[in-house]
Amino acid sequence: xxxxxxxxxxxxxxxxxxNLWEAEGAFNGCPVRDxxxxxxxxxxxSPAQKIAGHELPLSTIGYALSSDGLHxxxxxxxxxxxxxxxxxxxxxxxxxxxxxxxxxxYTSLSKFPFCADCIRVGVAITxxxxxxxxxxxVTTFNSKAMSLFPEKIDGRYAAVxxxxxxxxxxxxxxxxxxxxxxxxxxxxxxxxxxxxNEHIIPLEKSPEDHIEAGAPPIKTKYGWLLxxxxxxxxxxxxxVFGIEAVLLDLHxxxxxxxxxxxxxxxxxxxxxxxxxxxxxxxxxxxxxKDNVLYLYYGAADTTCAVATAKLDDxxxxxxxxxxxxxxxxxxxxxxxIKPNPGLAWQAKAVFNPAALYEYGRVQLAYRxxxxxxxxxxxxxxxxxxxNFEEQLPEPMYAPRADFEAKLVPGGNSxxxxxxxxxxxxxxxxxxTAFNGRSEPHxxxxxxxxxxxxxxxxxxxxxxxxxxxxVPDKDAAIFPxxxxxxxxxxxxxxxxxxxxxxxxxxxxxxRWLRGDIIxxxxxxxxxxxxxxxxxxxxxTKYGWLLxxHCVSRRTQPMTYYVxxxxxxLKDPAKVIAQRKVPILEPETPYELYGQVNNVxxxxxxxxxxxxxxxxxxxxxxxxxxxxxxxxxLLTSLVTWGQISAASSKSEKxxxxxx
Numbered sequence: 001x002x003x004x005x006x007x008x009x010x011x012x013x014x015x016x017x018x019n020l021w022e023a024e025g026a027f028n029g030c031p032v033r034d035x036x037x038x039x040x041x042x043x044x045x046s047p048a049q050k051i052a053g054h055e056l057p058l059s060t061i062g063y064a065l066s067s068d069g070l071h072x073x074x075x076x077x078x079x080x081x082x083x084x085x086x087x088x089x090x091x092x093x094x095x096x097x098x099x100x101x102x103x104x105x106y107t108s109l110s111k112f113p114f115c116a117d118c119i120r121v122g123v124a125i126t127x128x129x130x131x132x133x134x135x136x137x138v139t140t141f142n143s144k145a146m147s148l149f150p151e152k153i154d155g156r157y158a159a160v161x162x163x164x165x166x167x168x169x170x171x172x173x174x175x176x177x178x179x180x181x182x183x184x185x186x187x188x189x190x191x192x193x194x195x196x197n198e199h200i201i202p203l204e205k206s207p208e209d210h211i212e213a214g215a216p217p218i219k220t221k222y223g224w225l226l227x228x229x230x231x232x233x234x235x236x237x238x239x240v241f242g243i244e245a246v247l248l249d250l251h252x253x254x255x256x257x258x259x260x261x262x263x264x265x266x267x268x269x270x271x272x273x274x275x276x277x278x279x280x281x282x283x284x285x286x287x288x289k290d291n292v293l294y295l296y297y298g299a300a301d302t303t304c305a306v307a308t309a310k311l312d313d314x315x316x317x318x319x320x321x322x323x324x325x326x327x328x329x330x331x332x333x334x335x336x337i338k339p340n341p342g343l344a345w346q347a348k349a350v351f352n353p354a355a356l357y358e359y360g361r362v363q364l365a366y367r368x369x370x371x372x373x374x375x376x377x378x379x380x381x382x383x384x385x386x387n388f389e390e391q392l393p394e395p396m397y398a399p400r401a402d403f404e405a406k407l408v409p410g411g412n413s414x415x416x417x418x419x420x421x422x423x424x425x426x427x428x429x430x431x432t433a434f435n436g437r438s439e440p441h442x443x444x445x446x447x448x449x450x451x452x453x454x455x456x457x458x459x460x461x462x463x464x465x466x467x468x469x470v471p472d473k474d475a476a477i478f479p480x481x482x483x484x485x486x487x488x489x490x491x492x493x494x495x496x497x498x499x500x501x502x503x504x505x506x507x508x509x510r511w512l513r514g515d516i517i518x519x520x521x522x523x524x525x526x527x528x529x530x531x532x533x534x535x536x537x538x539t540k541y542g543w544l545l546x547x548h549c550v551s552r553r554t555q556p557m558t559y560y561v562x563x564x565x566x567x568l569k570d571p572a573k574v575i576a577q578r579k580v581p582i583l584e585p586e587t588p589y590e591l592y593g594q595v596n597n598v599x600x601x602x603x604x605x606x607x608x609x610x611x612x613x614x615x616x617x618x619x620x621x622x623x624x625x626x627x628x629x630x631x632l633l634t635s636l637v638t639w640g641q642i643s644a645a646s647s648k649s650e651k652x653x654x655x656x657x
Contacts, residue, residue, distance in 0.1 A: 004264045004295060004307035009070045011271050011303035013042060021046050021060055021077045025276055027298035028092045030147075030215065030285030031069060032102060038066040038287070039129050041078065041093040041104055042304055045276075051088060054112045059089035061106060063129055069287065069294050070306065078132075079104065079124050085137040086122055088112045092284055094147035096216045098157070102126050105146040105159075108137065116142040116166035123184060136184035141193050142166050147216035149224065154251060157183065160226065162212045163196060168235070172213045172228065173199040174254050201254055203228070203246060210234030214243065214283030215295065222315055223247035223257045227283045227295055230263065242266045243283045243297060247318055258322030265297065265307055275300025326635040328561070328583040328613055328625035331386050335589050335621035337366065345370050345395055346378055349594055351616030354420040354534060355603030356427070359453065362605060364388065364614060365396060365418045365429065366622055374399070374406060375414030377431070379455070385605075385612045386624060396457050397445070401433070403464055404443065408436035415443070417602055419476035421535045425449045428504065430475040430488075433464065442466040442475040442490055442512060444504060466490065467511040474531030475512070477504075478571070479538065487571060488512060489536070489545075494529035495519040496547065498572050517572050518547070518564065524579050526552040533601035533613070536566060539629070541637050543571050546582075546613065548600055559598040560584035561615070565636050576636040583613070583625055593618025
C-alpha cells in the first residue's frame with residue numbers, strides 16, 4: 001500500500017494574521033461539492049482572548065470557496081459560539097449535503113478547563129453558506145468527529161462519530177435516524193448510548209492505539225469508504241499519527257469489508273512535522289472528482305493540506321490488503337500426529353494427509369515412512385478435527401504392486417501422498433506410486449464406504465492411470481460427475497492439468513492427459529511448480545481448489561498454499577485466483593524436517609462454517625489449520641468482481657497482482 005500523493009500546492013489553507021479569528025491556525029478542513037463549486041469549512045484558531053473570565057485561544061469555523069478544491073477564496077468566519085453548549089469553541093467541522101441542506105457537525109466545548117463531559121457534538125444547518133438557519137446541541141455524552149453519510153441507508157439518515165474520545169478507549173460507531181429531529185434528540189441519544197456496543201465499527205488493533213472518525217463517508221460500488229485517524233502507540237509514546245481507510249458494507253456500515261494494512265499518510269513534510277502540535281496528519285474531509293480521491297487533512301494543527309489518489313487504485317489496494325489478511329490459522333496443538341518410534345512403519349515420518357468428514361468424524365489417510373524409507377498409508381480419526389484419539393497400529397494401505405515395490409534398498413518407495421474422494425458409496429484413493437527407479441505415477445484404488453468405516457481394508461487392486469515414462473503426481477477426483485464424466489486433476493511436469501473420463505477403469509493403454517488449467521507462469525514471480533492439495537470443494541460460488549506452489553524465493557525452495565475458484569459447470573475455467581499464500585512455512589515444525597520450508601496439504605473438510613485443512617509440516621509431521629469458509633470464498637469472489645469490473649473481458653475473474 002503506497003502513500004497518497006501530496007499536492008504541490010500544500011498547504012492549501014494557512015493561518016491569516018490579518019484576520020484575528022484565524023491568525024493562529026486554519027486546519028482540519030472538510031469540502032462538499034455543489035455543482036461546480038467546492039464549499040470548504042475548516043477550524044480556525046485565534047490568539048488567546050478573554051472568554052467568561054478565562055484567557056484562551058478560541059476555535060471557530062471558517063468558510064472558503066473553490067472551483068478546483070486546491071485554490072480558495074472568499075474566506076470568512078462562518079460559525080462561532082452563540083450558546084452555552086458551545087461557549088468555549090467550535091472545532092473540526094464535517095459537512096454533508098442531503099437534499100437542499102448542508103449539515104455541518106462540529107465539536108462543541110461548553111466548559112473551561114476542558115473536561116470529557118463538556119466535549120460533545122453540535123450541528124449547524126445551512127442552505128447556501130450565507131447564513132446558518134438552525135443550530136443544535138447533538139450528543140449527550142463525550143464525542144467528536146460526527147458526519148452524515150451523503151445519502152440515506154435503507155430509508156434512514158445515518159451518521160458516523162467518535163465516542164468517548166476523552167474517556168478512552170474511543171469507539172467509532174454508526175447511528176441511524178428515522179427523521180431529522182432525532183439527530184439532536186436527547187432521548188434518542190441516551191437510548192443509543194446505552195446500547196453502544198451494538199453500534200461500533202471494530203477498527204481497534206491494539207489497546208495502546210487510538211482512533212477517531214475522519215472524513216464523511218464516500219459511497220463506492222464496493223462499500224462506504226471511510227478515511228479515519230489511526231494513532232499507533234497513543235498510550236505508550238512515541239505516538240505515530242496516521243491516516244487509514246476502511247470499506248464498510250453499503251447496507252450495514254458497522255460491518256467491515258476490507259481495510260488498509262498500513263497508513264495512507266504519516267507525518268513526513270515540514271508542514272506536517274512542525275506547527276502548533278508537531279507530527280500530526282489528521283483527516284477531516286474528502287471528495288471524489290474524475291475518479292480522483294482528494295483527502296483533506298490538518299497538518300500539525302496549523303494548516304490544511306490535501307493528498308490525492310486514483311480511487312480505483314486505492315480500492316484495489318484495500319481489497320488486496322484484505323485478501324492478504326485472510327489466512328489459515330494454525331491449531332495451537334500442532335503437530336496433531338507425530339512419528340511413532342514404537343511402530344516401525346511410521347517411525348521416521350508421518351505427513352501429507354488426505355481427509356474425509358463422515359458421520360461426525362474427520363477421517364485421515366496419511367503417508368507414513370519407515371526407517372528404510374518405505375511409504376505406506378496410515379489411518380487416524382477425530383471427533384473434533386483436532387485431537388486424533390483413534391490411530392491404528394497397522395497401515396490401512398501398503399505397497400502391493402510392482403510399480404510401488406522397493407527396487408533400490410534404502411531408497412524412497414511405496415505409496416505416497418493420498419487424496420480421497422467419496423462418490424456415492426465408494427471411496428476412491430489416488431496416490432503417488434514409486435518404486436525408486438521409474439518415474440512417479442498416479443495410482444488408483446477404491447473401497448466401499450461401509451468397509452472403510454468398519455476399518456475392513458478391502459481395497460481394490462491398484463492400477464496406474466498416468467502415462468508411462470512421464471512424472472505425474474498430486475491427483476484427485478472431483479466429488480461428483482460433471483456433464484456425465486469423472487473430472488480428475490493431476491500434475492504433469494510443473495502445471496495442474498484437468499482431464500475428463502467416461503469411467504475409472506483405464507483399460508487399453510488409456511492414461512490421464514487433459515489440458516493445463518494452471519501453470520507457474522501465471523503465479524507470483526519465482527514460482528517453480530504447483531500442484532493441487534486435495535479434491536476441490538463444491539460451493540455456491542464455484543469449486544474451491546487449494547493448491548501448493550513451490551517458490552525459488554528461498555533456498556531451499558518454499559512450499560506454500562494458495563486458493564482458486566473453478567467454474568462449477570466447466571472447471572477448466574479459473575474464475576478467481578488468490579495467489580498470495582493462505583498458509584506458508586513459519587513455525588519450527590514447518591521450517592525444519594526431512595524437507596525444510598514445507599506446508600503440504602492433501603485434504604480439507606468443511607465442518608459447519610469452518611474449513612479444516614490438513615497438511616504435512618516439513619515432510620515430517622501432520623498439522624491442521626482452520627478458517628471460516630465464507631471468509632476465504634468472499635475474498636476470492638470479491639476480488640474476482642473487482643477484476644471483472646476493472647479489466648478487459650479476456651481478463652475477467654482473474655485475480656492479478
